[in-house]
Amino acid sequence: MTALSEQATDYNLLKNRFRGYFPVIIDVETAGLNAQTDALLELAAITLKMDENGWLVPDEKCHFHIQPFEGANINPESLKFNGIDIDNPLRGAVSENIAISELFKMVRRGQKAADCQRSIIVAHNATFDQSFLMAAAERTKIKRNPFHPFSMFDTATLSGFMFGQTVLVKGCQAANIAFDGKQAHSALYDTERTAELFCYMVNHLKQLGGFPHVANRA
Numbered sequence: 711m712t713a714l715s716e717q718a719t720d721y722n723l724l725k726n727r728f729r730g731y732f733p734v735i736i737d738v739e740t741a742g743l744n745a746q747t748d749a750l751l752e753l754a755a756i757t758l759k760m761d762e763n764g765w766l767v768p769d770e771k772c773h774f775h776i777q778p779f780e781g782a783n784i785n786p787e788s789l790k791f792n793g794i795d796i797d798n799p800l801r802g803a804v805s806e807n808i809a810i811s812e813l814f815k816m817v818r819r820g821q822k823a824a825d826c827q828r829s830i831i832v833a834h835n836a837t838f839d840q841s842f843l844m845a846a847a848e849r850t851k852i853k854r855n856p857f858h859p860f861s862m863f864d865t866a867t868l869s870g871f872m873f874g875q876t877v878l879v880k881g882c883q884a885a886n887i888a889f890d891g892k893q894a895h896s897a898l899y900d901t902e903r904t905a906e907l908f909c910y911m912v913n914h915l916k917q918l919g920g921f922p923h924v925a926n927r928a
Contacts, residue, residue, distance in 0.1 A: 721922055722764030724824045727912075732826035732856075733758050733863060734817050735768075735908060736833045737901040738842045739792045741778065742785040745841035749778035751794050753809050753843070754897035756905045757820040764916070766909045772816050773898040774809035775801040779849055792895045807850045810843075817856045829856040834878045834904050836864040865908050872911050878903060885910045 719726050735756040742748025752775055759769040778784060778796060789796070796803075817829050833839035840862050847855050869881035878900065882889040887906045893899040915921050 719922070722760055724758070724760045724766075725826045727760070727766070728826075728830065730827040731830040731858070731861075732817070732821040732824050732828065733832045733908070734820075734829050734857070735901050735905040736831050736836075736839045736843060737897045737904060738839050739794060739895065739897045740842055741788050741794075741796070742783055743788075743838075744783070745845040747783045748788070749782035749784055749796075750776050750806060750842050750846050751778065751792070751796060751803075752776060752897040753813065753846075754901040755813055755816065756901050757817065758905070758909065759820070759824065766912045768902075768905045768909065770816055770820060771898075771901070772813055773901075774812070775803040776809050777803045777805055779806055779846075806846045807852070810846050810850050810852050814847075814852060814854065814856055818854065821856055828858050830858050830861055830863060832863040832865060832904070832908050834865045834869075834900070834907075836862040836866075863908070865904055865911075868911055869907065872914075878907070881907050885914075 721727055724732070735758070737754050738750060739752035740748055740750055754771070754773040756771045757769045758766055761767050784796065821829050831840050831843065844859070865881070866876045870876040873881055873884035875881045875884050879889045879891065879894065882903055885907055887903060887910065889903055
């Protein structure tokens with residue numbers, strides 16, 4: 711047995727699949743498009759793990775309805791789009807401080823268990839979700855942010871590459887993942903579907919023999 715084969719990378723370990731990154735599915739609902747001025751109203755996250763056979767599957771989840779931060783802009787058109795009634799006491803909304811703190815605790819716990827070096831956001835049109843999450847983290851001044859400050863995995867891009875579909879519902883349909891349009895624009899529901907889609911794409915590539923990639927050698 712050669713030294714190379716003795717040190718072969720075990721890709722059934724999550725830490726080896728994404729170069730030490732711990733992927734976390736994120737979705738947000740907001741009161742506008744500007745992460746610096748518009749309110750973050752809902753946040754959901756799902757961590758991932760490898761099962762005993764090396765297939766990527768969802769693990770822990772968290773979900774928060776969030777109170778608008780002081781001075782936040784509320785765009786009525788955004789509320790019509792996502793159907794959120796910010797004055798409804800049944801929302802059970804918490805402060806950004808509580809939501810971000812609890813999210814970071816869950817992510818750091820999963821990252822440590824997987825022996826990963828840093829967490830990375832996975833989202834559909836990920837720049838939007840990352841910008842709101844990072845803006846909230848900055849406002850709350852919570853230390854030890856586990857996420858990479860600018861790298862991300864965008865499932866819209868990955869779905870476009872794999873299926874020719876960039877819309878979440880279309881990508882899910884291509885992957886035979888059930889999608890209820892009536893529940894869309896709920897942060898938790900969209901996060902769950904995005905997690906299923908991301909896991910499907912990663913696992914399908916493995917199933918087809920495309921990972922780990924071995925370049926042809928002359």
